[in-house]
Amino acid sequence: MNLKEILENVRNLDVEIIGEIQDLEVHGLSYDSRSVTGGDLFFCLEGGTHDSHNFAYDVIGKGASALVVERRLDINFPQIISPNSRNMMSEIAEIFYDFPSQEIIIVGVTGTNGKSTTVNILSEIAKAAGENSRTIGTLTGQLTTPEAPDLQQQIREHIRNGASFLAMEVSSHALLQNRISKMTFDAAIFTNLSLDHLDYHGDMESYYQAKSLLFTPTHSNLAVINADNEFGERLMKDVEIPKVSFSLNDIEIIDQSLIKTTFRWKGQTINLKLPGLFNLENALSAAVTASGLGFSDEIIAKGLENVKGIPGRFEVIEHGGGKPYVIIDYCHTPDGLERILLSINKLITGARTHVVFGCGGDRDNTKRPQMGRISESHASKIYLTSDNPRTEDQMAIINDILTGIGDIESVYVNPDRREAIHYAVKSADKGDVVLIAGKGCEPYQEISGTQLPFLDSEVGREALEARR
Helix, strand or coil: CEHHHHHHCCCCCCCEEECCCCCCECCEEECCHHHCCCCEEEECCECCCCEHHHHHHHHHHCCCCEEEECCCCCCCCCEEECCCHHHHHHHHHHHHCCCHHHHCEEEEEECCCCHHHHHHHHHHHHHHCCCCEEEECCCCCCCCCCCHHHHHHHHHHHHHCCCCEEEEECCHHHHHCCCCCCCCECEEEECCCCCCCHHHHCCHHHHHHHHHCCCCCCCECCEEEECCCHHHHHHHHHCCCCEEEECHHHCEEEEECCCCEEEEECCEEEEECCCCHHHHHHHHHHHHHHHHCCCCHHHHHHHHHHCCCECCECEEECCCCCCCEEEEECCCCHHHHHHHHHHHHHHCCCCCEEEEECCCCCCCCCHHHHHHHHHHHHCCEEEECCCCCECCCHHHHHHHHHCCCCCHHHCEECCCHHHHHHHHHHHCCCCCEEEEECCCCCCEEEECCEEEECCHHHHHHHHHHHCC
16 A cells, blocks of 8 residues: 555644655554564554664664654654654554444443453354354453554454454553544443553543543444443443443343353343353343344344353363362452452352462552452452562562451462462362462463463363362
8 A cells, every 4th residue: 555645544644754655655564673574664652661763773674664753763764753653553554454443343342340251242142143243352362452553454354254243342551542543333331440550540530531532422323331330320421422321220130150140131031151240240231232233132132142151251160079169260350359259159158269369560559459358358268379470579469469468377378370279279178169360361471571371270170180
């Protein structure tokens, strides 16, 4: 695609062009100097730890066609100087891939917890309606919401492969970094908002304001909002686009177990193969959204009943008799941990609950003591270990969690996650529950900047086998 033609289609263009671009062809878009190929338009971004302006010579040597920069570089090479390279990248990505989101039914899901499950439930409802459905989110890539060039490329590829419906997660980071450009979703869902990401946002008000960016005329035709969440109540008053709320008060819960939830919605009895009130919220948000998009109640009910368990989300590991239940869940926030512990205690009355968890390094440390307090309030036994410490000291993270626990003498502490899981499963009695929290289906542990293979479900099975 001709670079001059691309720039002619950028909205609110405010750039300075250095060098001749009349006949320059762009064959791809790149923001990572390690993955540049010949003909790429390279975007120089200033990040928290790296400034890719410093890699200009490297990308030129790899065959980049031109650079988008935020400051003029002392180099004889075509440059487009923009006040914000990231915003320019988002705009150009949509143009380069010919606005793919306009060719598909698309739903965006945002919130602290429940995004992945809601996206997958929506996908099942769409399949039941005969749509060729796809998802984008935590379970499909490293980022909850991919960077703009990757996102637009994925949507375009899904369409080429026949997709007619897309449900995707939209993170607060993505909204502030404009990764979704000017995409307009047919509907946008607000699942909930609770303590998380304050290392990035600073405070809950800023976090809320970031999430609310999705619910504007630019980004959504319909807002679907959780009225059972205090920030959802506020959002209902703040948004100026068509909106509808959902609440657990809208349904009748008939029965709950570790493997399914039976409830009545709009006169229909639905067997949802997911446990817990939080999953009912996710299912209800998807149902209300699908209804708003014109799907029939019968199709929605069928889709809900087709939903299967999602790896790493309240994943119950099968085991023989005489052993404890082992549950894997991604819950890594205070609200998420509390919700799943409350659900376990309600679903399996009289059993002791053992919880194995840590907290991520180089992330919001304000939630660590809170997760300690919650685990002490709702679990019978606590096993503190490492999550993804990244570049932080593992014991320093654990000590932060311990500040929220009163009886620290009763806590088992071992930064080796495999050993902690084995010890917890060995210590639990028949009928007890061992919750391995925080990482879900992540296939690695990041320690000292290195990703090491590690999957909680595999280690949980190992531990159950070792009880023989």
